[in-house]
Amino acid sequence: MSDCIFCKILDGDIPSNRVYEDEHCIAFHDVQPAAPVHLLVIPRKHISSLDALTPQDQELMGHIMTRIPEIARNQGLEQGYRTVINTGEQGGQTVFHIHFHILGGRQMTGL
Ligand code: 5GP
Ligand code: ZN
Numbered sequence: 001m002s003d004c005i006f007c008k009i010l011d012g013d014i015p016s017n018r019v020y021e022d023e024h025c026i027a028f029h030d031v032q033p034a035a036p037v038h039l040l041v042i043p044r045k046h047i048s049s050l051d052a053l054t055p056q057d058q059e060l061m062g063h064i065m066t067r068i069p070e071i072a073r074n075q076g077l078e079q080g081y082r083t084v085i086n087t088g089e090q091g092g093q094t095v096f097h098i099h100f101h102i103l104g105g106r107q108m109t110g111l
Contacts, residue, residue, distance in 0.1 A: 006042050006097035020071045025064050027071045027102075035082075036105030037075050041068060048096040050087045068102060077104040 008014040010026065019039060020027035030038040043060055047053060053061065072081045081104030086093040 004046060004097050005095055006040075006099065007046055010042070010044055019075060020067070022067070024060055025067060027067075030101070034101075035103040035108070037077060037081070037103070039071065039075065039102040041071060041100040041102065042097060047098045049093060049098055050085060052098070064100060068100060072102050072104065075102075075104075077102070080104065080108075082108045 005014060009016045009028065016028040016031075018026055018028045020041075023044070025041055025043050027039050027041040030040050032038075041064055043064060045057075045060065047057060068083060081102055084101040084103065085098070086101075
C-alpha cells in the first residue's frame with residue numbers, strides 16, 4: 001500500500017528503530033512511546049486491521065503472537081508487559097496496517 005506509513009517502514013522508506021525481524025513480521029520502537037518500552041509488531045503483509053483478517057491470515061497472526069514473548073524478553077520486559085491491538089476509529093486506531101503494541105518497563109495500570 002503506497003500511502004501506508006508502516007509499509008514505508010517495511011520498505012525502509014521511513015526510518016525506524018528495528019528490534020526484531022523475520023520473514024513474516026518486524027518489530028520496532030514506537031515514535032511516540034507511551035511507556036519506557038513501547039514496541040510495535042507488524043506483519044510484512046499489509047492488512048488494514050483486525051476487521052480485515054481472513055481465515056488465510058490465521059497462521060500469520062499465530063506466528064506474530066508466538067514471537068511477542070521473545071521480542072518482549074529481548075527488550076528486558078521479564079517483569080511483564082501489556083499487548084494492545086486498536087481496531088477502527090473508535091478503537092483508537094490511527095495507522096491502518098494491523099499492529100500489536102507491546103508496552104512495558106513500568107507498572108501498567110487501569111485497563
Ligand atoms: P494506533 O493508534 O494505530 O494503535 O497506533 C499507531 C502507533 O504508531 C502510534 O502509537 C504512533 O505513535 C505510531 N507511529 C505513527 N507513525 C509512526 C512512525 O512513523 N514511526 C514509528 N516508529 N511509529 C509511528
Ligand atoms: Zn501497510
